[in-house]
Amino acid sequence: MPDARQANAAAKKKTTGYKKLGYPPLSSASSALRYPEKVAATKESDYVLFQFYDYKPPFKGINKGATKDANKPLDVYNQSSTDASFYEETTKGLKTVALYMPEDISTGYKANWSGKAFSNLGRDAMASFGSTDFGQLVQNSLNFTGDAASMGIHNTGGKTIGSVISKITGEQISNNDIFGGLRGVILNPNVELLFGGIDLRNFQLRFKLVPRNKTEAGSIKEIINQFRKAMLPSFGNGSDIALLGIGNKNDANNFIKVPSVCKVNFMRGGSPNTDVPQYKMCAITSVDINYTPDGTYATYGDGSMVAIELSLSFQETKLIFSSEVENY
Numbered sequence: 001m002p003d004a005r006q007a008n009a010a011a012k013k014k015t016t017g018y019k020k021l022g023y024p025p026l027s028s029a030s031s032a033l034r035y036p037e038k039v040a041a042t043k044e045s046d047y048v049l050f051q052f053y054d055y056k057p058p059f060k061g062i063n064k065g066a067t068k069d070a071n072k073p074l075d076v077y078n079q080s081s082t083d084a085s086f087y088e089e090t091t092k093g094l095k096t097v098a099l100y101m102p103e104d105i106s107t108g109y110k111a112n113w114s115g116k117a118f119s120n121l122g123r124d125a126m127a128s129f130g131s132t133d134f135g136q137l138v139q140n141s142l143n144f145t146g147d148a149a150s151m152g153i154h155n156t157g158g159k160t161i162g163s164v165i166s167k168i169t170g171e172q173i174s175n176n177d178i179f180g181g182l183r184g185v186i187l188n189p190n191v192e193l194l195f196g197g198i199d200l201r202n203f204q205l206r207f208k209l210v211p212r213n214k215t216e217a218g219s220i221k222e223i224i225n226q227f228r229k230a231m232l233p234s235f236g237n238g239s240d241i242a243l244l245g246i247g248n249k250n251d252a253n254n255f256i257k258v259p260s261v262c263k264v265n266f267m268r269g270g271s272p273n274t275d276v277p278q279y280k281m282c283a284i285t286s287v288d289i290n291y292t293p294d295g296t297y298a299t300y301g302d303g304s305m306v307a308i309e310l311s312l313s314f315q316e317t318k319l320i321f322s323s324e325v326e327n328y
Contacts, residue, residue: 032096033223035209037216040098043269047101048205051265052094052230053087053281055258058317074321078280087281090260092229098267099223102205105266107277107328109320112196117189201279201316205264208293209308217304224289224310230260231284259284264314278328282314 034040040047176186211217233256262284266276291297293309300306320328 032098033219033226034098035207035216035219035223036100036212037219039100040267045267045269046273047267048099049263049265049267050097050099050226051263052090052092052096052226052260053263054090054092055261056087074323078318087261090230092234092260094226094230094260095222097223097226099207101266102207104204104206105276107201107203109201110199112199113193114196115191116194117191198319200319202285202314203277203279204311204313206312207310209310210306211300211304214302214304217300217302220308221304224287224308227284227287227310227312230262231287233257233259261317262314279314280316280318280320280328282316284312285315286311286313288313 032040039045040049209220209223211220235256261281264279264282265272266278267273272278288311290309290311291305293307298306
């Protein structure tokens with residue numbers, strides 16, 4: 001049986017979805033904005049790393065042939081979320097930000113399932129269609145014509161009665177209301193639970209920033225401005241507008257540029273910590289700043305706030321699939 005150290009080493013070898021994007025080495029951490037001042041200082045440091053990129057439309061720059069690659073559909077889907085060559089460093093000049101690990105780290109996945117009712121005829125048709133290939137669907141549909149016509153008589157009769165009542169009284173009567181009221185029966189609902197998709201993950205991180213010296217006070221101001229700049233739009237780039245074919249580079253002020261996107265990773269030393277959640281590329285959906293988190297307005301002699309609470313909300317730009325669950 002492998003010991004804990006061997007198991008941990010094996011875990012760190014797991015491939016993450018961000019292997020292509022890379023991480024700034026610890027030796028260059030001083031170029032990043034950090035709070036506290038010595039966060040990410042050692043190989044055992046735990047911290048949150050934020051890297052900013054210019055948004056790029058998900059279908060721009062993808063090889064057309066790649067979208068037809070049936071062997072690697074997940075790689076094609078993830079290209080705009082994990083491939084470094086797809087993104088460029090933000091033109092807003094935003095620096096990498098490293099912050100301490102917050103107290104409220106969590107993740108969740110939400111699947112949408114809903115009940116769908118089928119009539120007996122609809123159920124039988126679906127069962128027949130599902131047991132053959134598409135080439136036989138038309139022929140199978142013709143086989144149901146007689147049953148459909150028979151069922152249509154009942155439905156048409158119900159609609160006729162409902163229409164007459166509606167014209168006289170203004171009441172809206174359904175077929176089931178009529179069948180139940182006249183004969184004590186309703187159409188068999190044949191309810192089935194059907195999958196309706198997965199929601200993109202949302203998460204929030206909250207940091208309380210308390211400067212202990214002038215350097216940290218300056219870093220906190222810069223960090224807050226980084227996130228505000230990243231989530232806000234800018235005027236459109238003239239060359240990009242010209243490519244739309246609806247104007248020229250002088251029309252840039254008629255458009256706004258989509259805000260930057262952010263890569264959020266929970267780090268352990270120089271690599272992601274595989275024991276906590278990781279995310280694909282994210283959009284910053286809100287930046288909330290509370291300058292009086294303790295309920296009292298207080299500043300230092302130079303006007304710097306004694307404490308600031310920074311709340312950040314993110315939404316992942318891509319879905320997570322079952323084969324990726326070990327990475328996210």
